[in-house]
Amino acid sequence: MLTFTLRRLTLFIFTMLVLTLLSFSLSFLFPGDTVINHSGQINATASELQLLNDAYQMDENIFSQYKAYLSHVLSGDFGQSMASQSPINHELKALLPATMELSLVALLIAMLTGIPLGFIAAIKHNKTSDNAILSLAMLGYSIPVFWLGLLAILLFSITLGWLPSAGQISLLFEIEFVTGIQFIDILLSDSPYKWQAFSNASAHIILPACVIALAPATIFIRLSRAAMIEVLAASYIRAARAKGLSFNQIIFRHAIRNALIKIIRHVGLQFANLVTIAMVTEVIFSWPGIGRWLIESIYQRDYTAIQSGLLVLSCFIFIVHILTDFIYAALNPLARGNKYGS
Amino acid sequence: MAREKIYLEEVFPSPFMQLWGIFRKTPVAMVGFTSFIFLILLAIFAPLIAPYSPVDGNLDMILLPPAWHPDGDVSYLLGTDDLGRDMLSRLMYGTSLTFGLSFIVVIFSLVIGVIIGSLSALTKGVKSSFLNHFLDVILSIPSLLLAIIIVAILGPGISNTVWAIAIVFIPQFIHITRYAVKEEFRKDYVLASRLDGASNFRILYYSVFPNIVERLMSQATLAQSAAILDIATLGFLGLGAQIPLPEWGAILANGLERFYIAPWTVYLPGLAILFAVVATNLVGEGIRHALKLRKEN
Numbered sequence: 310m311l312t313f314t315l316r317r318l319t320l321f322i323f324t325m326l327v328l329t330l331l332s333f334s335l336s337f338l339f340p341g342d343t344v345i346n347h348s349g350q351i352n353a354t355a356s357e358l359q360l361l362n363d364a365y366q367m368d369e370n371i372f373s374q375y376k377a378y379l380s381h382v383l384s385g386d387f388g389q390s391m392a393s394q395s396p397i398n399h400e401l402k403a404l405l406p407a408t409m410e411l412s413l414v415a416l417l418i419a420m421l422t423g424i425p426l427g428f429i430a431a432i433k434h435n436k437t438s439d440n441a442i443l444s445l446a447m448l449g450y451s452i453p454v455f456w457l458g459l460l461a462i463l464l465f466s467i468t469l470g471w472l473p474s475a476g477q478i479s480l481l482f483e484i485e486f487v488t489g490i491q492f493i494d495i496l497l498s499d500s501p502y503k504w505q506a507f508s509n510a511s512a513h514i515i516l517p518a519c520v521i522a523l524a525p526a527t528i529f530i531r532l533s534r535a536a537m538i539e540v541l542a543a544s545y546i547r548a549a550r551a552k553g554l555s556f557n558q559i560i561f562r563h564a565i566r567n568a569l570i571k572i573i574r575h576v577g578l579q580f581a582n583l584v585t586i587a588m589v590t591e592v593i594f595s596w597p598g599i600g601r602w603l604i605e606s607i608y609q610r611d612y613t614a615i616q617s618g619l620l621v622l623s624c625f626i627f628i629v630h631i632l633t634d635f636i637y638a639a640l641n642p643l644a645r646g647n648k649y650g651s
Numbered sequence: 652m653a654r655e656k657i658y659l660e661e662v663f664p665s666p667f668m669q670l671w672g673i674f675r676k677t678p679v680a681m682v683g684f685t686s687f688i689f690l691i692l693l694a695i696f697a698p699l700i701a702p703y704s705p706v707d708g709n710l711d712m713i714l715l716p717p718a719w720h721p722d723g724d725v726s727y728l729l730g731t732d733d734l735g736r737d738m739l740s741r742l743m744y745g746t747s748l749t750f751g752l753s754f755i756v757v758i759f760s761l762v763i764g765v766i767i768g769s770l771s772a773l774t775k776g777v778k779s780s781f782l783n784h785f786l787d788v789i790l791s792i793p794s795l796l797l798a799i800i801i802v803a804i805l806g807p808g809i810s811n812t813v814w815a816i817a818i819v820f821i822p823q824f825i826h827i828t829r830y831a832v833k834e835e836f837r838k839d840y841v842l843a844s845r846l847d848g849a850s851n852f853r854i855l856y857y858s859v860f861p862n863i864v865e866r867l868m869s870q871a872t873l874a875q876s877a878a879i880l881d882i883a884t885l886g887f888l889g890l891g892a893q894i895p896l897p898e899w900g901a902i903l904a905n906g907l908e909r910f911y912i913a914p915w916t917v918y919l920p921g922l923a924i925l926f927a928v929v930a931t932n933l934v935g936e937g938i939r940h941a942l943k944l945r946k947e948n
Contacts, residue, residue: 456921
């Protein structure tokens with residue numbers, strides 16, 4: 310496990326370097342002056358500009374420029390937004406938790422619905438229910454997410470009136486900002502209307518989370534179906550059957566555990582996909598997250614915000630990726646480090 | 652009585668024809684294939700058969716519902732939008748933008764990807780290993796996110812969107828070509844033609860490509876369904892096709908303000924996107940299914 314951790318750690322550091330290098334080079338690729346793109350100070354006077362040039366070491370060679378940029382990023386200084394002229398790290402601190410909350414809930418929904426459906430399809434391999442699940446899955450990943458979101462709003466918010474259509478929580482509730490993750494903040498607050506606020510926040514998250522979850526859920530269906538079919542064809546399953554175990558015992562004690570391990574490996578990769586879908590969904594549901602903020606920054610040509618938003622978002626995706634790798638390695642001894650004798 | 656001796660000549664269809672034989676017998680795949688051909692024809696001939704202009708509006712006929720609605724007019728079969736533009740014509744022209752452009756983009760990325768991929772399959776060592784790791788990083792970034800980044804650099808617009816998506820899809824073709832070519836090069840028939848003195852490029856062209864073309868096609872259908880969704884999503888977000896262009900995602904975004912009075916301006920483009928993506932996916936599933944069956948026989 311130690312070598313595994315060390316290898317992941319070097320991969321992590323290396324990828325972080327590449328990501329910061331990418332976001333550093335974005336300042337050169339975007340139109341306008343590089344140092345202004347770095348700092349976002351569009352109204353800087355000549356003397357302020359001189360200070361900025363010193364801070365980002367713009368007169369030095371490209372390596373010291375990168376080093377200066379890196380030290381700014383590491384100390385949490387992303388410059389200020391060109392559009393609102395407020396420090397970006399403050400904005401990110403408020404936005405990122407909302408996106409985390411939404412995407413993690415969506416991931417949970419996608420896994421809890423997709424994986425069992427995939428298992429059912431695999432157990433009923435080549436029967437009607439298998440084909441029905443597969444056709445549904447294909448329809449699910451063919452639907453454009455923005456259209457699905459609009460239809461969901463029309464049906465559940467306007468026609469039926471069951472769920473709210475926009476935002477994170479009703480404005481009536483005043484929740485103190487602690488972690489930014491709404492549910493934790495509500496539980497920490499000492500408001501007398503805590504539970505009303507909690508149910509209100511859950512009503513707000515259901516619709517966008519389900520819309521985001523649909524496409525990843527269909528991918529989980531396919532992944533878990535393939536994994537289960539592979540496991541059921543393995544010889545240890547045949548051995549278990551020969552021992553006289555009942556069908557349920559085989560499925561629940563042996564097959565599901567081994568199939569789940571194969572699926573967990575892909576969760577990290579699917580998460581990146583899910584976050585992209587979440588960006589679009591945030592726009593439709595006016596969710597105060599980083600995706601909507603990023604797309605609005607593109608409209609406003611707020612290059613500093615685009616650059617730092619992308620950096621933070623990709624770091625978040627990558628950290629989740631690494632975490633799932635660790636979970637996978639913890640559950641599956643075969644994945645840790647060297648395979649002896651192979 | 653003399654017996655005629657008849658020798659039947661055995662005919663072995665080429666791998667591609669075997670695949671087509673299996674593909675043809677799957678009804679669902681053929682439905683998808685017919686829809687796919689229909690969309691391609693529509694994309695080419697839309698300007699000839701569309702009844703009205705996609706951009707000019709008729710201000711007397713604003714927000715007309717589709718013809719099956721009691722207030723509908725049969726000369727505007729799918730109704731009109733808020734500027735009196737005929738929805739049917741806009742959707743037809745949109746086929747050449749959303750579907751046609753995605754098709755061209757995928758062909759372009761496929762050609763570039765296959766060239767780079769097969770060249771890289773012939774190289775060994777550090778260069779090849781670097782490429783492999785680099786591709787792994789690029790492939791783990793979702794295509795839409797990468798396209799949004801590139802559009803952010805280039806600025807919004809349909810031509811920038813097309814470039815962005817073309818660049819985004821090249822790595823996956825490099826990856827699959829590289830993998831497939833390497834796998835074929837290990838097989839005996841390649842060794843046979845190598846012993847005949849064929850050069851690497853001759854082997855690639857005459858021996859390897861005919862055997863990997865189906866895998867590339869299957870990857871191309873995957874890429875195209877993603878490309879349709881990406882073009883439409885960028886159009887919807889206002890980063891792709893700009894206002895008067897009848898791109899499906901942009902039409903949908905345009906109808907958004909009057910969603911509750913004129914729901915057909917949102918339903919119809921969404922259905923068009925869904926139809927195009929499902930048709931593409933059905934073709935892809937058909938190819939993969941046929942590939943699997945051919946392998947088993």
